[in-house]
Amino acid sequence: MPSRPLVIGIVLAVVAIALVRNGSSGYALSVWSLAMVTGGLGMSLSLLVTHAGMPSLAQAAFYGTGGYAVGVLAVRTSQDNLWVGLLVAAVVAGVLALALGAVSLRTRGIYFQIITLSFTAMIWGLAVKWRSLTGGDDGLVGIYPPSLSPLPGYLVSPQDVFLCSAIALLVICLLVRTVRHSTFGHVLVGIRDSESRMAALGYRTTAYRLGAFVIAGVLAAIPGALLTYQLQFSSPAQLNFVVSIQALLVVVLGAGTLMGPALAGIGVVWLQELLQRHTSHWLLVLGGIYIAVALLNPPVLAQRVRRRLAPSRGRHDAPEGSLEVVS
Amino acid sequence: MIGTGQHTAALEAHSVSVRLGGVQILHDLSISIDRGERRAIVGPNGAGKTTMFNVLGGGLRPDSGRVSLNGRDVTRWNVSRRASAGLARTFQVTNLMHTMSVVDNVVLALAASRPRVRRDVIRPLRSRSLDGSAAELLERWGLGDRGKAPVEALSYGERRELELVLAVAGSPDVLMLDEPAAGLSPAETARVCELIERLPRNTSIVLIEHDLDMALALSDTVTVMAEGTIRGTGRADDPGVSALVKEVYLGTEPVQEETHA
Numbered sequence: 001m002p003s004r005p006l007v008i009g010i011v012l013a014v015v016a017i018a019l020v021r022n023g024s025s026g027y028a029l030s031v032w033s034l035a036m037v038t039g040g041l042g043m044s045l046s047l048l049v050t051h052a053g054m055p056s057l058a059q060a061a062f063y064g065t066g067g068y069a070v071g072v073l074a075v076r077t078s079q080d081n082l083w084v085g086l087l088v089a090a091v092v093a094g095v096l097a098l099a100l101g102a103v104s105l106r107t108r109g110i111y112f113q114i115i116t117l118s119f120t121a122m123i124w125g126l127a128v129k130w131r132s133l134t135g136g137d138d139g140l141v142g143i144y145p146p147s148l149s150p151l152p153g154y155l156v157s158p159q160d161v162f163l164c165s166a167i168a169l170l171v172i173c174l175l176v177r178t179v180r181h182s183t184f185g186h187v188l189v190g191i192r193d194s195e196s197r198m199a200a201l202g203y204r205t206t207a208y209r210l211g212a213f214v215i216a217g218v219l220a221a222i223p224g225a226l227l228t229y230q231l232q233f234s235s236p237a238q239l240n241f242v243v244s245i246q247a248l249l250v251v252v253l254g255a256g257t258l259m260g261p262a263l264a265g266i267g268v269v270w271l272q273e274l275l276q277r278h279t280s281h282w283l284l285v286l287g288g289i290y291i292a293v294a295l296l297n298p299p300v301l302a303q304r305v306r307r308r309l310a311p312s313r314g315r316h317d318a319p320e321g322s323l324e325v326v327s
Numbered sequence: 328m329i330g331t332g333q334h335t336a337a338l339e340a341h342s343v344s345v346r347l348g349g350v351q352i353l354h355d356l357s358i359s360i361d362r363g364e365r366r367a368i369v370g371p372n373g374a375g376k377t378t379m380f381n382v383l384g385g386g387l388r389p390d391s392g393r394v395s396l397n398g399r400d401v402t403r404w405n406v407s408r409r410a411s412a413g414l415a416r417t418f419q420v421t422n423l424m425h426t427m428s429v430v431d432n433v434v435l436a437l438a439a440s441r442p443r444v445r446r447d448v449i450r451p452l453r454s455r456s457l458d459g460s461a462a463e464l465l466e467r468w469g470l471g472d473r474g475k476a477p478v479e480a481l482s483y484g485e486r487r488e489l490e491l492v493l494a495v496a497g498s499p500d501v502l503m504l505d506e507p508a509a510g511l512s513p514a515e516t517a518r519v520c521e522l523i524e525r526l527p528r529n530t531s532i533v534l535i536e537h538d539l540d541m542a543l544a545l546s547d548t549v550t551v552m553a554e555g556t557i558r559g560t561g562r563a564d565d566p567g568v569s570a571l572v573k574e575v576y577l578g579t580e581p582v583q584e585e586t587h588a
Contacts, residue, residue, distance in 0.1 A: 183435075186434075189426065189427065197423065197424065198424075200384070200415065201496075
């Protein structure tokens with residue numbers, strides 16, 4: 001039995017998707033599509049940062065790997081089916097996450113951040129140097145709209161591209177929610193709260209952290225692949241460590257709430273778009289806004305708002321996540 | 328008599344030595360806890376009591392020596408593997424899943440021993456069977472009305488009680504309690520003592536405690552530690568034990584060796 005907030009949330013999301021799809025210009029739809037993808041990237045990382053307390057900087061590696069997986073598939077093998085592409089992207093990113101996670105999860109805190117950042121830089125370097133596979137700095141061009149078979153047609157119109165990205169974001173949100181509420185998700189939160197206690201209860205904490213790392217990697221590969229289909233282009237920029245930092249920022253803006261990162265991802269893309277339209281100093285303004293947000297400490301702010309809204313209900317409303325680990 | 332009996336001990340350390348940062352913390356230490364035995368470990372700060380706990384629990388690998396649990400060599404096992412094999416512990420500093428509710432803490436403790444539940448990525452944590460057991464456990468331990476409260480809303484005494492509940496949730500063979508009454512008021516201490524006394528008799532208990540009266544009241548045997556070694560082990564009512572305790576705490580002259588017997 002789905003709970004009422006869940007049903008309301010899905011209904012609202014479907015209405016929003018329908019409104020945007022039918023009421024936006026082609027250009028606006030391309031921005032919306034990027035917003036969906038960024039939301040998905042943020043949601044994937046939130047599983048690690050917010051719920052498992054692992055401030056990974058490797059998320060761009062999985063996002064970009066998903067993008068290159070479908071790019072290589074389309075250009076080098078002429079495989080143009082969307083579903084095959086998404087599946088391959090997920091599997092390749094999952095295997096990569098297993099390998100990188102097995103090494104990086106030996107570390108904690110700032111060392112974990114350094115090692116995940118280094119891995120991202122290595123994967124980026126590999127993409128730049130391995131020209132025969134990735135096209136190097138030039139990226140992969142000539143990625144045609146994928147076929148939707150067994151559904152009819154191709155993923156080509158801005159409306160369809162947006163719809164597909166929006167559905168992907170919705171599915172990622174539902175998956176993250178399911179995992180968070182599952183026993184596995186609670187074990188992750190338990191490890192975030194007290195790894196020594198969870199180990200003393202008999203939980204193999206490293207295995208759980210690795211599991212979370214792989215799930216997050218797989219979930220990042222889907223928006224990554226969709227970005228490649230949107231742009232019809234794969235480039236090393238998608239693997240850049242700056243993407244990892246942007247993903248972390250989206251999670252922080254998500255204020256430690258379950259669905260916050262999805263909304264924050266959408267907000268960040270649109271904020272950037274609007275600033276770019278109005279000023280050539282948009283990076284300066286954006287940076288200022290981010291600093292202001294960081295000073296406001298979104299998780300604490302969200303908790304205060306929540307308490308203000310429901311002071312007397314006395315339900316147990318522990319914050320979904322505390323983000324001190326990020327700092 | 329330490330560790331030389333024909334029967335297998337529940338928990339045993341044999342000639343364990345630990346050096347940390349160039350300092351000898353434990354020196355050729357051997358200890359053996361029988362099945363169902365209740366053993367108190369007393370000794371001044373810096374005696375190595377908590378270090379010994381970490382070696383027994385698997386958090387610290389000794390430089391030399393062996394640890395066995397129910398007759399199996401577990402020296403190379405990590406904390407979670409030893410826990411799964413029946414060794415539970417509480418911590419000197421309260422150590423709970425502090426952002427969760429009381430009942431979620433207990434359900435996680437129960438799920439740990441259920442392989443199918445603990446790895447479930449799909450179904451919600453709270454299921455009917457575990458919820459029932461958790462409620463029953465909390466009821467039995469006097470926290471029945473606190474289940475829905477967040478851990479952060481518990482009093483310090485209640486948190487120490489919840490620590491005990493989590494440790495016993497998996498019905499361990501051996502329970503290690505590191506100063507369960509640290510920082511508690513006399514009334515709360517009495518309550519924790521009562522809870523420990525009510526634990527099943529077939530559970531072995533190893534208890535670190537500074538309060539000698541409490542240690543003697545809760546245990547059958549007392550081990551006195553100082554400077555990384557065991558100075559003696561005797562029955563709780565043995566007058567030699569009190570003399571030895573006085574010696575290690577106050578530094579008076581050595582007492583007779585018969586407390587070793």
